[in-house]
Amino acid sequence: MITFSRVSLIYPHSTTTVIEDLSFEISEGEMVLVMGHTGSGKSSLLRLINGLVPHHTGGILGGEIIVDGYSTRSSKPGELAGIVGIVGQNPLASFVTDTVEDELAFGMESLNYPPDVMRKRIEEALDQVGLAPLRQRNIATLSGGEQQRLAIASALVMHPKVLVLDEPTSALDPIASEEILAILHRLVHDLSVTVVLAEHRLERVIGYVDRILLIEGDGATSIGEPSEILQKTDLVPPIVRLSRALSLDVIGTSTREVRKQSEEIRLTAPDAPRPAFNVGEVSLTFADVVAGYGDKTALNGISLQLHQGEITALMGRNGAGKSSLIKSAVGILSLTSGAISFGSGSSAKNLTGIAQRERSKLIGYIPQEPGDLLYLSTVEEECARSDRDHKLINGTTLASLHQMLPTISAQSHPRDLSEGERLSLVLAIVLAGSPDLLILDEPTRGLDYEAKNRLMALLHERARRDGTCVLMATHDVEIVAEVADRTIFLADGEKVADGSTLEVLLASPAFAPQVAKVMSPRPWLTVGDVLRSQSSSQ
Amino acid sequence: MKAFHPLTFWALFSSLTVGVIAADSAIVALSAVGGAALIVKFYKQDGPWRMSFQWSLLAGLVLIAIRALTGILIGVPRIGEVLFTLPRLSLPSWLPGIRIGGPVTWERLSSSLHEGLIIATVIALFGAANSVTSPHKLLRILPSRVYQLGVTLTIATSVFPQLITSISRIRQAQFLRSGAKPRIGQIAIPLLEESLARAVNLAEAMEARGFGQSKSQSRYRPINYAPRDLFWIGFGFLSATAMVAL
Numbered sequence: 001m002i003t004f005s006r007v008s009l010i011y012p013h014s015t016t017t018v019i020e021d022l023s024f025e026i027s028e029g030e031m032v033l034v035m036g037h038t039g040s041g042k043s044s045l046l047r048l049i050n051g052l053v054p055h056h057t058g059g060i061l062g063g064e065i066i067v068d069g070y071s072t073r074s075s076k077p078g079e080l081a082g083i084v085g086i087v088g089q090n091p092l093a094s095f096v097t098d099t100v101e102d103e104l105a106f107g108m109e110s111l112n113y114p115p116d117v118m119r120k121r122i123e124e125a126l127d128q129v130g131l132a133p134l135r136q137r138n139i140a141t142l143s144g145g146e147q148q149r150l151a152i153a154s155a156l157v158m159h160p161k162v163l164v165l166d167e168p169t170s171a172l173d174p175i176a177s178e179e180i181l182a183i184l185h186r187l188v189h190d191l192s193v194t195v196v197l198a199e200h201r202l203e204r205v206i207g208y209v210d211r212i213l214l215i216e217g218d219g220a221t222s223i224g225e226p227s228e229i230l231q232k233t234d235l236v237p238p239i240v241r242l243s244r245a246l247s248l249d250v251i252g253t254s255t256r257e258v259r260k261q262s263e264e265i266r267l268t269a270p271d272a273p274r275p276a277f278n279v280g281e282v283s284l285t286f287a288d289v290v291a292g293y294g295d296k297t298a299l300n301g302i303s304l305q306l307h308q309g310e311i312t313a314l315m316g317r318n319g320a321g322k323s324s325l326i327k328s329a330v331g332i333l334s335l336t337s338g339a340i341s342f343g344s345g346s347s348a349k350n351l352t353g354i355a356q357r358e359r360s361k362l363i364g365y366i367p368q369e370p371g372d373l374l375y376l377s378t379v380e381e382e383c384a385r386s387d388r389d390h391k392l393i394n395g396t397t398l399a400s401l402h403q404m405l406p407t408i409s410a411q412s413h414p415r416d417l418s419e420g421e422r423l424s425l426v427l428a429i430v431l432a433g434s435p436d437l438l439i440l441d442e443p444t445r446g447l448d449y450e451a452k453n454r455l456m457a458l459l460h461e462r463a464r465r466d467g468t469c470v471l472m473a474t475h476d477v478e479i480v481a482e483v484a485d486r487t488i489f490l491a492d493g494e495k496v497a498d499g500s501t502l503e504v505l506l507a508s509p510a511f512a513p514q515v516a517k518v519m520s521p522r523p524w525l526t527v528g529d530v531l532r533s534q535s536s537s538q
Numbered sequence: 539m540k541a542f543h544p545l546t547f548w549a550l551f552s553s554l555t556v557g558v559i560a561a562d563s564a565i566v567a568l569s570a571v572g573g574a575a576l577i578v579k580f581y582k583q584d585g586p587w588r589m590s591f592q593w594s595l596l597a598g599l600v601l602i603a604i605r606a607l608t609g610i611l612i613g614v615p616r617i618g619e620v621l622f623t624l625p626r627l628s629l630p631s632w633l634p635g636i637r638i639g640g641p642v643t644w645e646r647l648s649s650s651l652h653e654g655l656i657i658a659t660v661i662a663l664f665g666a667a668n669s670v671t672s673p674h675k676l677l678r679i680l681p682s683r684v685y686q687l688g689v690t691l692t693i694a695t696s697v698f699p700q701l702i703t704s705i706s707r708i709r710q711a712q713f714l715r716s717g718a719k720p721r722i723g724q725i726a727i728p729l730l731e732e733s734l735a736r737a738v739n740l741a742e743a744m745e746a747r748g749f750g751q752s753k754s755q756s757r758y759r760p761i762n763y764a765p766r767d768l769f770w771i772g773f774g775f776l777s778a779t780a781m782v783a784l
Contacts, residue, residue, distance in 0.1 A: 021570055047742075052745070052746060056741075056742050057673070058746060076745075077742075077745045077746045078745050078746075078748050078749065078750060078751045079751065080746075081746060081747050081748030081751065082748070085742075086740075086746045087744075088739065088743060090739070092700075093700075093736050093739045093740065093743075093745075094740060094742075094743030096740070096744060096747075096749075097673070097674065098672065098674050101758070101759075102674075102758070105758035106747060106749075106760075107747035107748050107749075108756070108758070109755045109756055109757065109758060110748045110749045110750065110751055110752060110755060111748045111751055111767070112752040112753075112754055112755055112756050113751050113756055114754060114756060115758060115759070115760070118758045119758070122758070135586075141584065147655045155745070157604065157749075158748070267644065306652075313669055330714055331714070332710045332713075332714065355717070356713065356714075356717045356718075357716075357717030357718065358717070359717065360714055360716065360717035361717070365711075365714045367707075367710075367711045367714075369707070369711075371728060371731075372707060372708045372711035372728055373711050373712065373715045374714070374728065375723065375724045375725075375727040375728055389715075389716055415731055430715070431722070501639055502657075509630075522779070
């Protein structure tokens with residue numbers, strides 16, 4: 001279906017090749033995962049399939065790409081619209097119309113399909129992704145998962161033979177992401193659609209894919225069965241790290257496979273509790289907080305206390321109120337009733353009354369789009385501004401950034417950094433003010449495992465060494481399992497669970513991390529937990 | 539509820555506009571705005587355009603204020619009851635007939651306010667039409683010869699509401715970084731970068747979905763007139779006639 005023969009790609013005004021001498025073949029009805037570090041050229045590779053690269057972006061293409069008999073060199077993306085459907089990283093940014101049905105009709109109208117064909121295909125597509133009840137809805141009112149499903153449906157109405165998706169689950173909660181993958185699985189198995197996708201959260205997709213195409217840092221690529229490719233790389237999901245740590249014979253990719261092989265440790269190893277730690281004093285208190293937008297209530301009577309030195313994860317489905325809770329704490333969402341106070345006992349002060357400048361000193365905030373905080377043209381200037389803002393000796397911020405990430409270049413433009421590098425820069429800037437509280441909104445979106453490990457180490461160090469109180473809203477159960485001491489679940493603006501990460505994650509099957517699924521019913525969430533138990537038995 | 543024909547409310551509000559201008563009366567203008575407010579309340583559409591009426595009312599108020607102020611400051615003197623006298627600015631002799639400052643009469647003030655009110659009403663009626671009919675729907679019924687233009691405009695207009703959300707998001711983030719009000723550059727630079735990326739993204743998505751491939755385009759769900767469309771159009775026409783006649 002897709003043939004790459006000796007493909008090389010170089011972008012204009014660039015001296016390095018993005019892809020070099022790449023050859024592979026993908027057959028009909030296959031589901032292939034493209035993986036690699038951020039910035040390794042995954043998105044470029046995906047967009048080569050329908051010719052957006054280089055027709056739309058410019059650049060020099062060497063070699064030949066044939067999709068269903070058409071060469072992308074001579075066919076433009078528009079001509080391939082009936083063969084390749086592409087779903088971008090941010091579906092909302094690629095919608096053209098404003099209601100669900102109009103969006104589905106857009107591609108077919110462009111190709112002048114007769115109205116009765118359109119009607120039939122729109123019905124089909126709505127059923128395939130389960131959006132039929134929402135057909136008249138305005139796109140802006142859909143949830144993240146629904147938008148992703150709509151983006152897939154508007155590709156499906158064209159009856160494509162190939163479906164290309166760039167990080168389809170990165171913005172979604174675990175349940176919505178399962179739904180998307182189930183849809184893709186059905187397309188591959190029932191309709192023999194060829195699916196090519198890129199994704200950083202391997203734990204979510206690894207069980208579904210037939211083969212993996214790995215792009216390594218030096219441009220070298222390899223393609224093969226998951227178990228074979230995953231042996232060669234460090235970018236592996238927790239289940240593979242588990243197989244390695246236990247020295248299993250076969251690197252399994254599904255819960256069932258690894259479960260079969262790890263029966264012995266499950267039955268014999270004693271429980272070794274996670275190392276206990278004593279939380280510090282109360283840092284932030286929410287007292288019966290109610291807040292909302294217009295007549296819509298987003299937080300409905302939330303009461304909770306966060307402590308110094310404690311890392312708290314905030315979880316829940318899209319639209320459960322996570323971002324609203326964070327916004328109310330940092331001061332951009334005003335409260336309808338209730339209070340948020342900082343500090344403990346008699347020294348506690350109500351945050352509603354204090355000036356924003358003072359509040360910004362107490363609370364460091366990393367927004368969902370870290371780039372929103374940046375506007376200067378080099379990393380160095382941003383760091384220098386942060387030194388001035390926080391009244392530090394010149395160079396302090398840059399030094400701490402280099403400590404975090406030695407490879408970053410001080411002269412590069414913040415927009416040219418990879419997601420992981422940009423997050424490090426913003427973290428260095430925000431932490432330069434030594435805030436008592438650090439609040440992060442969905443920090444792991446678009447991060448590869450390496451960048452995620454760096455983030456986890458930093459959070460851990462800040463919390464344990466400096467006693468910073470950390471609150472992190474995330475959909476990423478694996479980072480929660482690794483780093484969070486406590487987990488709070490929100491649903492519909494209310495707190496539905498609050499307890500140690502171990503208790504909360506084990507209680508909910510949909511939000512259980514991979515290791516916990518393999519090791520169920522034992523109370524182990526991470527590879528570290530399993531190893532600790534194993535070593536305590538020897 | 540099945541949607542109205544996109545032209546229905548435009549026809550209604552256009553007739554009302556004609557009526558208001560022809561009648562040139564403050565009472566007629568105010569009752570037209572009142573009627574529009576009721577229609578907007580009942581038939582408001584979802585989506586980013588629904589606030590158009592409120593915004594146009596605000597714009598109208600600002601306009602009345604500006605019109606009154608310029609009416610007081612600049613203008614041809616009118617005979618009548620003098621309310622107060624402003625110091626007069628002497629202009630060079632080659633600018634005859636224009637006066638800045640001087641005595642302000644009740645007649646001068648009220649005629650300025652009246653003019654301002656009529657213009658504000660026209661704007662409010664336009665805003666009301668936008669609130670009840672998404673401009674996107676209006677563009678969809680364009681004849682196919684200008685359809686391409688219509689789609690281009692659709693895209694331009696759908697980016698606009700997203701731009702506003704981006705502005706407030708970036709402003710909040712910058713505000714929280716320093717605790718001080720962000721300067722224009724601090725918002726404009728990330729915004730510009732984001733808008734450019736978004737425009738490229740959208741163009742890419744459209745191209746990948748075959749936009750511009752075929753010379754003629756088909757329409758999903760052609761839109762037809764229903765009896766209640768005719769009712770509202772007739773209502774608009776009759777009220778306009780009544781306004782002109784009275």
